Amino acid sequence: MTDHASILDERLMLSPSVSLRPEPFGALAYHFGNRRLTFLKRPELVEVVSALDGRRTVREVLEGCGIPEGQWSAYDATIERLRGADMLQVATLAAVSG
Amino acid sequence: MAERPTGGTLIQQFEYGLDAPICLTWELTYACNLSCAHCLSSSGKRDPRELTTAQAEAVIDELQAMKVFYVNIGGGEPTIRPDFWHLLDYAVEHQVGVKFSTNGSQITPERAARIAATDYVDVQVSLDGATAEVNDPLRGVGSYATAIRALDNLFEAGFKDAKVSVVVTRQNVHQLDDFKRIASERGATLRLTRLRPSGRGVDVWDEMHPTAEQQRDLYNWLLREGEKVLTGDSFFHLAAFGEPLPGLNLCGAGRVVCLIDPIGDVYACPFAIHDRFKAGNILDDGGFATVWRESELFTELRSPQSGGACTSCSAFDACRGGCLAAKFFTGLPLDGPDPECVKGHSDLALMDPDRLAPAASQDHSRGSVHKPVSACDENPLSGLTFIPLEALSASR
Ligand code: SF4
Ligand code: SF4
Numbered sequence: 001m002t003d004h005a006s007i008l009d010e011r012l013m014l015s016p017s018v019s020l021r022p023e024p025f026g027a028l029a030y031h032f033g034n035r036r037l038t039f040l041k042r043p044e045l046v047e048v049v050s051a052l053d054g055r056r057t058v059r060e061v062l063e064g065c066g067i068p069e070g071q072w073s074a075y076d077a078t079i080e081r082l083r084g085a086d087m088l089q090v091a092t093l094a095a096v097s098g
Numbered sequence: 099m100a101e102r103p104t105g106g107t108l109i110q111q112f113e114y115g116l117d118a119p120i121c122l123t124w125e126l127t128y129a130c131n132l133s134c135a136h137c138l139s140s141s142g143k144r145d146p147r148e149l150t151t152a153q154a155e156a157v158i159d160e161l162q163a164m165k166v167f168y169v170n171i172g173g174g175e176p177t178i179r180p181d182f183w184h185l186l187d188y189a190v191e192h193q194v195g196v197k198f199s200t201n202g203s204q205i206t207p208e209r210a211a212r213i214a215a216t217d218y219v220d221v222q223v224s225l226d227g228a229t230a231e232v233n234d235p236l237r238g239v240g241s242y243a244t245a246i247r248a249l250d251n252l253f254e255a256g257f258k259d260a261k262v263s264v265v266v267t268r269q270n271v272h273q274l275d276d277f278k279r280i281a282s283e284r285g286a287t288l289r290l291t292r293l294r295p296s297g298r299g300v301d302v303w304d305e306m307h308p309t310a311e312q313q314r315d316l317y318n319w320l321l322r323e324g325e326k327v328l329t330g331d332s333f334f335h336l337a338a339f340g341e342p343l344p345g346l347n348l349c350g351a352g353r354v355v356c357l358i359d360p361i362g363d364v365y366a367c368p369f370a371i372h373d374r375f376k377a378g379n380i381l382d383d384g385g386f387a388t389v390w391r392e393s394e395l396f397t398e399l400r401s402p403q404s405g406g407a408c409t410s411c412s413a414f415d416a417c418r419g420g421c422l423a424a425k426f427f428t429g430l431p432l433d434g435p436d437p438e439c440v441k442g443h444s445d446l447a448l449m450d451p452d453r454l455a456p457a458a459s460q461d462h463s464r465g466s467v468h469k470p471v472s473a474c475d476e477n478p479l480s481g482l483t484f485i486p487l488e489a490l491s492a493s494r
Contacts, residue, residue: 017217019193021118021165024102025111028120030167032195033217037120037167039108 007080008062008072012088013054020050029087038087048075049082054091109348115400118164119390120354123368126154126182127174127360132201132238134226136265136306140297140371140458141174147361151181153381157358158185160386161194168195172368174360177204183212190218197222199263201241202248210248210255222261222289223248228276232269246280253284260286261328265293266316267306274319278327290320292332295427295437296369300455303428313440314339335420335436338413349422352377352399356390364389366399369423372456406433411441429455 014020017033027046029038040046044067051061058079062072082088102114129144130137149157161169169189176182177200189196197220205213205221213219223245227233230242252260262281264270270277274290281288295303308316317336320329320343331345348354351367352375358364362380365371377393380386390396405411408419419425420436428437428448435443447453 019165019167021167023116024114025104028116028167030195032167035168035195035220041108041111 007076008059009057011054011057011091012052013091015086015089018087112348112354113402115353118166119356122166122356123170123172124358125172125360126176127179129178130175131203132241134237135302136299137297145360149362154185155188158189158192158194162192164387171196171198175201190216202245205248205251207251210251214255214257222263224263226265227270228273249284249286261289262286263289266290267293268308271308271312271316287328289328291330294369294424296423300427335417335438337416338440342416351422352396367423404433408435429453
């Protein structure tokens with residue numbers, strides 16, 4: 001399995017330290033732990049990020065949001081960066097149950 | 099209001115403003131136990147109209163509803179307010195992070211331990227000389243020792259990454275390496291900001307702002323240090339020397355930056371405390387969100403900058419004419435060059451005997467003020483950009 005395939009199969013969610021705020025152009029995300037601000041410039045990306053709930057895989061979320069498969073690799077790279085910055089996390093069981 | 103473009107760069111989007119500020123400063127009180135010569139808010143005495151605890155809590159509730167991530171609390175000396183620690187806890191409980199600026203006088207080992215226990219609080223200790231000899235004439239006798247003690251207490255309590263906040267002046271610019279050492283020895287980060295002619299800074303700016311030669315040295319030093327030293331985008335006027343400095347290089351006043359003062363007046367920027375830049379009052383004008391979103395002043399500020407006399411300058415893209423507040427308080431045209439224009443384009447205007455600096459509209463000084471002895475990048479990958487919070491102008 002390539003890395004490329006693996007992130008699509010991850011069940012990711014917004015890190016508990018992150019707050020997401022809608023803005024006219026997309027959204028801002030702020031991480032209280034590392035004090036970094038992230039600028040999500042596309043409404044479609046905001047929709048995907050907000051839909052990541054830790055229950056469905058990234059692939060399922062992209063499908064659910066109607067993102068054409070041709071664009072998945074771009075999302076894949078972006079989501080990887082968001083995870084690298086701890087904006088997104090792999091869901092833990094405790095965080096998704098209940 | 100100017101029509102917002104779709105897409106475009108981050109800076110273009112920021113020019114049209116945001117639904118809530120990113121960099122909000124809230125000065126809790128004008129009361130201060132020190133009386134620094136260059137205080138940007140002319141602090142000293144408490145204003146009797148200061149917001150009550152309940153009113154301050156209501157502000158925090160509103161910030162939470164607007165999803166303001168983070169507020170920079172200053173003053174005056176904010177820790178002097180008897181409800182300061184309560185308001186700090188209240189903000190954290192309501193998911194509003196706090197960075198507070200202090201002279202350090204209240205940062206006991208016990209307080210330091212409490213502060214170290216949460217992710218949501220950041221502390222910035224002000225120091226204006228790397229030695230007592232440089233610092234104390236400006237900030238008051240004993241203030242150097244107080245600040246160092248506070249930093250030591252934070253370090254020993256395990257607080258990570260406090261900020262040592264230094265306003266760069268003619269008197270301390272030669273101590274930059276020493277400041278950096280003071281910070282790193284205590285696990286802290288150095289944060290340099292520009293001396294702006296605001297508040298009491300107006301009176302001392304002529305004698306205290308770095309000379310043209312010092313500006314060049316400062317620029318080189320900042321280039322060398324890169325992101326290891328924080329600047330809050332303070333020095334983007336220096337980008338006109340050639341290389342861009344880390345940061346957004348944008349005047350964020352009223353766009354991403356603003357100030358709430360102790361009585362609830364809202365200004366475009368903490369360095370622009372003057373009626374000309376007052377957007378409204380949170381008690382009289384329907385709350386902070388209404389002032390932020392609807393005030394006439396902020397609407398006016400949220401359109402692309404016109405460069406005036408700067409437009410023809412080769413460095414305009416980097417420097418954008420510099421700091422609005424610095425121009426205003428030195429009596430220069432708002433759409434012309436910064437008073438510290440590195441190309442010297444404001445030198446003539448500054449020498450003009452008829453130049454009229456605006457009269458202060460606020461002063462809470464106690465009367466005896468220390469006179470100095472001698473005197474906010476774009477990576478458009480899938481529309482995703484990471485910005486260190488420090489990249490924003492006036493994030494004091
Ligand atoms: S450039 Fe000056 S006026 Fe503009 S936000 Fe920064 S400090 Fe305030
Ligand atoms: S003329 Fe204006 S844009 Fe050019 S360096 Fe001076 S302040 Fe900056």
